[in-house]
Amino acid sequence: MSGDGALAWLRREGRIVIVGASLAGLRAAETLRKEGFTGSLTLIGDEPHEPYDRPPLSKQVLLGHATADRTALPRRLALDAHWRLGVAATGLDMAAKRVRLADGDEVEYDRLLIATGVHARPWPHKSEAELDGVFVLRTRDDAARLQRRLAASPRRVLVIGAGFTGSEIASACRERGLPVTVAERGAAPLVGALGGVIGRAAADLQREHGVDLRCGIMVTALEGDAPGRLRRAHLSDGTTIDTDVAVVSLGATRNTEWLAGSGLGAGPRGIACDAGCRAFDVRGIVTDDVFVAGDVARSPHALFGYQFLSLEHWGNAVAQAETAAHNMISSSSERRPHLWVPAFWSAQFGVNIKSVGVPSLGEEVIVAQGSLSDRRFTCVYGYQGRVIAAVAFDQTKWLEFYQRQIESAAPFPPDYPSVDRRPEGLRPVPAEFPDPSLPTHGPSVTVSGYSPTDQRITFVPAHA
Amino acid sequence: MRLVVDLNRCQGYAQCAFLAPDVFAMHGEESLLYNPHADETHRDQVLRAATACPVQAILVDDMSDASAAAGDIAGREGPAGVR
Secondary structure: OOHHHHHHHHHHHOEEEEEOOOHHHHHHHHHHHHOOOOOEEEEEEOOOOOOEOOHHHHOHHHHOOOOHHHOEOOOOOOOOOEEEEOOOEEEEEOOOOEEEEOOOOEEEOOEEEEOOOEEEOOOOOHHHHOOEOEEOOOOHHHHHHHHHHHHOOOOOEEEEOOOHHHHHHHHHHHHOOOOEEEEEOOOOOOHHHHOHHHHHHHHHHHHHOOOEEEEOOOEEEEEEOOOOEEEEEEEOOOOEEEOOEEEEOOOEEEOOHHHOOOOEOEEOOEEEEOOOOEEEEOOOOEEEEEEEOHHHEEEEOHHHOOOEEEEOOHHHHHHHHHHHHHHHOOOHHHOOOOOOOOEEEEEEOOEEEEEEEOHHHOOEEEEEEEEHHHOEEEEEEEEOOEEEEEEEEOOHHHHHHHHHHHHOOOEOOOOOOOOOOOHHHOOOEEOOOOOOOOOOOOOOEEEOOOOOOOOOOOOOOOOO | OEEEEOOOOOOOOOHHHHHOOOOEEEEOOOEEEEOOEOOHHHHHHHHHHHHHOOOOOEEEOOOOOOOOOOOOHHHHOOHHHOO
16 A cells, blocks of 8 residues: 555544543644544543543632633534543553553553643652642542532641642632642742742742742651541651641652553653654664653654753643644644643732743843832843743733743843833843752642653652 | 633723623732623623733624634634624
8 A cells, every 4th residue: 555545544544542631632633633533533641531622720720710620621522533532541452552440451552642630749748648638629529529629618728849830729728718838849939930030029929828838858658547637747847837738749750651661752750752753762762653742741852952842831832732732643744843832820819820832941041121029020031142931910911922932042131122111121031940950849840851761750759 | 600710911901890790800900800700680781801811812502604703814803703
């Protein structure tokens, strides 16, 4: 069969399997159908729920404005798919083109898309993690459990880790009138993702809203009572906090364990793929029939020196899934690279935080508009003399401009006058990112070097 | 009815909060909070909001034209995809 004939056959009656039934999996499935794929389509998801949206879980749901079981994603077209929900994929046989499932079943594919995402990094001490009152927040079931507990008016909530999720949880708790302590190993909230300059503004914001924020500190132990309920947390400075709820917000771990031994270039940092979303095998050779999208992928990006980026971003899941799906059923000349400019948002303490580019690559930062003390500003990050990222607090309107600056590798510091430039924004200052070998809560963007088979992991868990 | 807002695209124009106040609300100066599962009785409101959104960031179920997809330029330009 000729190459064209094989592609036409694949599009007409091939078997496509998508492992991961969340945002990326759903959008990929929709794109496949929209682009004319008429073969068999199977979606495999470890959660028993149809695809749902996660960003509301740490915001609307915790505030009680929406319920956790009603965040299912809207459907744009009938998928005519086989749904295998509530059953995890447990293995991959690339030679036989088969996915093994937890229930013993096997599913054969002609093309496979892996979009298994991430899971919340659990509290490292298992017996403490099992105490009643210790939570993580990633899934809709997590959110339902936590929301129920918050509604029961606990005397205090301890949030462990002040990344975006932890900070949003703290914000929701304060809005509900609950006393909150936030314990962050780094120097400030959000410091791993946005650096020390904005981190200090985020710290002030939390304290203004009544958060008992403790930075440069680790939680060393969680203590329960005889029936197994959380009662107290022990901190590295020797103090204790009486609390009945602790939310562990220590970032996420990529769901790649099921691929161990498969021969795919998958490790704790994710699954390496080329710019066209095709997965690499452990030899560094790109596969023809295995594609990757969403949080679990790490792919080279032309704008960032072709380094591999892992992006835990809603918009990346959408864009990469659409590109991967298109490429799965296209000839090589019609394939597209995934060139999405990283972007994300967070809402916390009444402030809308938005980011474009890769802040954590920044060496220096300049307050281009507004003022840090007003909590209304746009910071621009520079890397090797060019604009690499911009972050706005309640100044969304500027980000589109800076996205174009990033895309065109505009010089840093910006060489043009701008409106609302304040004295503090006249010259760049160090961006103050922590040493990446000492991560705090895990940034949501990880730059992971150049090797497609790089399986190293640098996270060092806290020792009690 | 299900809906999702692409908050990367959202610029906080707040048209939705005026047109469908039971479903969309501004939270602070620029943040938008919305109910991802709006009551059917609010369908007309929500569709008006989706149509009026200056950056076409609101995606709802039951779009008659599947090309009105997030990320699809053609679908962003008008209300054609909203029933």
